[in-house]
Amino acid sequence: MNFKKLALYGLFFLFLCVPFSYSQEFQPSTFGNGLLNFMGKDSTWSAKVGARMQLLSVSSWSKNDEGYGNPEQNFLVRRARLKFDGFVHSPKLVYKIELGLSNRDISGGSQFTGNTPRYILDAVVKWNFYQNFVLWFGQTKLPGNIERVISSGNLQQVDRSLLNSRFNIDRDMGFQLRHHFTLGKKMLVREKFAFSQGEGRNVTEGNLGGHQYTSRLELLPFGKFTAKGDYLGADLQREETVKLMLGATYDINKDAVKTRSNMGNYMFNDVGLYQTDISTVFLDFMLKYNGFSFMGEYANRDSDSPIALNSDGSETGDTVQVGNGLNLQTGYLFENNWEVSGRFTNIHLNETITGKEREKQYTLGVSKYIVGHKLKVQTDLSYLTLSNGIDELMWRLQMEVHL
Numbered sequence: 256m257n258f259k260k261l262a263l264y265g266l267f268f269l270f271l272c273v274p275f276s277y278s279q280e281f282q283p284s285t286f287g288n289g290l291l292n293f294m295g296k297d298s299t300w301s302a303k304v305g306a307r308m309q310l311l312s313v314s315s316w317s318k319n320d321e322g323y324g325n326p327e328q329n330f331l332v333r334r335a336r337l338k339f340d341g342f343v344h345s346p347k348l349v350y351k352i353e354l355g356l357s358n359r360d361i362s363g364g365s366q367f368t369g370n371t372p373r374y375i376l377d378a379v380v381k382w383n384f385y386q387n388f389v390l391w392f393g394q395t396k397l398p399g400n401i402e403r404v405i406s407s408g409n410l411q412q413v414d415r416s417l418l419n420s421r422f423n424i425d426r427d428m429g430f431q432l433r434h435h436f437t438l439g440k441k442m443l444v445r446e447k448f449a450f451s452q453g454e455g456r457n458v459t460e461g462n463l464g465g466h467q468y469t470s471r472l473e474l475l476p477f478g479k480f481t482a483k484g485d486y487l488g489a490d491l492q493r494e495e496t497v498k499l500m501l502g503a504t505y506d507i508n509k510d511a512v513k514t515r516s517n518m519g520n521y522m523f524n525d526v527g528l529y530q531t532d533i534s535t536v537f538l539d540f541m542l543k544y545n546g547f548s549f550m551g552e553y554a555n556r557d558s559d560s561p562i563a564l565n566s567d568g569s570e571t572g573d574t575v576q577v578g579n580g581l582n583l584q585t586g587y588l589f590e591n592n593w594e595v596s597g598r599f600t601n602i603h604l605n606e607t608i609t610g611k612e613r614e615k616q617y618t619l620g621v622s623k624y625i626v627g628h629k630l631k632v633q634t635d636l637s638y639l640t641l642s643n644g645i646d647e648l649m650w651r652l653q654m655e656v657h658l
Contacts, residue, residue: 280293280294280295280296281293282294284303286626286629286630286658287626287627287629287630287657287658288303288305289303289304289305289658290304290305290306290658291303291304292304293341299343299344299345300341300342300343300344301341301342302339302340302341303338303339303340303341304337304338304339305337305338305339305340305657305658306336306337306338306657306658307334307335307336307338307408307655307656307657307658308332308334308335308336308357308655308656309332309333309334309335309407309408309653309654309655310332310333310653310654310656311329311330311331311332311333311413311651311652311653312328312329312330312651312652312653313328313329313330313331313649313650313651314326314327314328314329314649314650314651315327315647315648315649315650316647316648316649317645317646317647318645318646318647318648323648331357331358331359332357332358332359333357333359333414333653334355334357334359334360334407334408335355335356335357335360336353336354336355336356336357336360336376337353337354337356338351338352338353338354339351339352339353340352347382347383347384348380348381348382348383349380349381350379350380350381351377351378351379351381351395352375352377352378353375353376353377353378354374354375354376355373355374355375355376356374360373360374360376361373361374364457365521366460367454367458367459367460367463367521368457368458368459368460369459369460373456373457374457375394375456375457376394376426376456377393377394377395377396377426378393378394378395379391379392379393379394379395380392380393387434387435387436388432388433388434389432389433389434390430390431390432390433391430391431391432391433392429392430392431393428394426394427394428394456394457395426395431396425396426397424397425397426397427397431397449397451397467397469397506398431398447398449398469398470398471398504399423399424399425399469399471399504399506399535399537400418400419400422400423400504400537400539400552400554401485401486401500401502401537401539401540401541401550401552402415402416402418402419402423402539402550402552402582403415403419403423403424403425404486405486405487405488406486408628408629408655408657409486409487409488409628410488411488411489411548411550411584411586411594411596411620411622412488412584412596412598412618412620412622412633412635413620413633413634413635413651413652413653414651414653416552416582416584416598416600416616416618417580417582417600417602417614417616418552418554418580418581418582418600418602419582421515421554421576421578421580421602421604422515422535422537422554422556422580423518424467424469424506424516424517424518424535425455425456425517425518426455426456427449427451427452427453427454427455427456427467427517428451428452428454428456428458429449429450429451429452429466429467430449430450430451431447431448431449431450432447432448432449433445433446433447433448434446441476441477441478442474442475442476442477442478443473443474443475443478443479444472444473444474444475445471445472445473445475446470446471446472446473447469447470447471447472447473448469448470448471449467449468449469449470450466450467450468451466451467451469451517452466452467453465453466453467453508453509453510453511453516453517454512454513454517455513455517455518463512463528464508464509464510464511464512464528464530465508465509465510465511465530465532466508466509467506467507467508467509467511467516467517468506468507468508468509469504469505469506470504470505470506471502471503471504471505472502472503473500473501473502474500474501474502475498475499475500475501476499476501477496477497477498477499478498479498480492480494480498480500480541480543481494481498484498484543485498485500485541485543486541487628488548488586488628489548489586489588489594489596489622489624489628490543490544490545490546490547490548490586490588491588491624491627491628492543493545493546493588494543494544494545495545496544497542497543497544498541498542498543498544499540499541499542500540500541500542501539501540502537502538502539502540503536503537503538503539504535504536504537505534505535505536506534506535506536506537507532507533507534507535508532508533508534508535509532510530510531510532511530511531511532511533511558511575512528512529512530514573514574514575514576515533515556515575515576516533516535516556519576520573522563522571522573522575523571523573524563524564524565524566524571525565525566525567526565526566529563529564529571529573531558531559531560531561531563531575532558532559533556533557533558533575534556534557534558535554535555535556535557536554536555536556537552537553537554538552538553539551539552539553546587546588546589546590547585547586547587547588548585548586548587548588549583549584549585550582550583550584550585551581551582551583551584552580552581552582552583553579553580553581553582554579554580554582555578555579555580556575556576556577556578556579557577558575558577561574561575561577561605561608562574562575562608563575574608574609574610575608576604576609576611577604577605577608577609578602578603578604578605578609578611579603580600580601580602580603581599581600581601582598582599582600582601583598583599583600584596584597584598584599585597585598586620588624592623592624592625593621593622593623593624594620594621594622594623594624595619595620595621596619596620596621596622596635597617597618597619597620598616598617598618598620599615599616599617599618600614600615600616600618601613601614601615602614602615602616612641612642612643612645613641613642614639614640614641614642615639615640616637616638616639616640617637617638618635618636618637618638619635619636619637620633620634620635620636621633621634621635622634628655628657629655629656629657629658630655630656630657631654631655632652632653632654632655633651633652633653633654633655634650634651634652634653635650635651636648636649636650636651637649637650637651
């Protein structure tokens with residue numbers, strides 16, 4: 256048995272033993288709110304243990320001269336995760352740990368992660384040290400595009416859009432400072448700043464290039480969404496009045512060494528790693544009212560020198576994925592908790608630099624929310640077209656269970 260498996264079994268055993276300790280009280284929970292919930296008798300700590308999984312079926316057809324051929328099919332555990340959260344010493348000092356266990360969750364290991372699976376998704380501490388100021392430290396999502404920050408378990412369709420897969424800035428290790436205040440009677444303003452390593456998650460070899468700096472501003476002119484609905488897919492709360500969030504993010508990764516800022520492939524050259532400054536801009540919004548939802552995102556990535564070079568000026572073959580994208584998504588939730596949704600995504604990478612064709616994808620989705628996002632079945636059908644005339648159909652069916 257290797258060390259990692261032993262550690263996971265030990266962690267599981269530890270939580271099995273917790274109920275037998277006399278220093279805490281067990282608190283029963285409802286479905287979707289954690290497998291185990293504990294509170295210290297002196298109320299100086301709490302712990303919640305949860306688990307979730309997504310079971311996915313995918314079929315895709317590519318068009319050729321004779322039409323659409325036989326489908327390629329795949330069945331997989333898309334996500335399988337353990338989650339731990341609570342507070343220590345004071346409710347103003349909270350923590351979150353999320354571990355990924357599926358192949359898709361832990362893939363991406365390299366020499367920079369010690370050639371080990373990337374089990375850790377989130378490991379972060381949040382300290383509300385003064386009034387509306389909260390300091391975060393650890394590995395977690397950067398304050399990027401809204402679709403990325405929405406949990407994969409709370410999505411309106413089976414998975415995120417092409418815009419997110421091409422442009423998102425994902426997770427990183429570092430500090431974040433968050434603050435909010437109210438203007439007038441209703442308008443809520445939220446400011447988010449991040450200073451991070453710039454290499455993505457689970458890197459163990461230290462900082463390879465420069466650092467990453469992220470700033471985000473959010474305006475909610477009609478006040479807060481119900482139950483943090485601005486970061487949930489679908490209007491499950493059926494907002495009684497119009498709710499709107501407008502957001503803008505600017506991210507700069509200094510001396511980045513990957514093709515998509517802190518994501519993508521490493522850009523190796525004859526002397527090590529090619530470095531270049533990469534900037535990313537997101538503009539997005541979320542609108543909800545009485546079962547209707549509408550989300551929009553625009554992304555743009557640029558670089559001061561997007562073509563990777565060797566020391567003699569020759570090209571390595573790697574390029575920064577510069578360009579822009581647009582994603583529009585809407586849906587309506589019926590009284591019986593069935594929802595119909597639609598999405599349009601347009602990706603336009605710089606073809607001269609990247610060699611990538613323009614992509615347009617149209618997606619129609621149907622969801623049944625049995626217990627909100629905690630237990631749901633979703634299916635969608637997507638039509639992808641490239642500028643060179645190649646088309647593709649994709650059908651997906653997924654079940655989400657969140658304990």
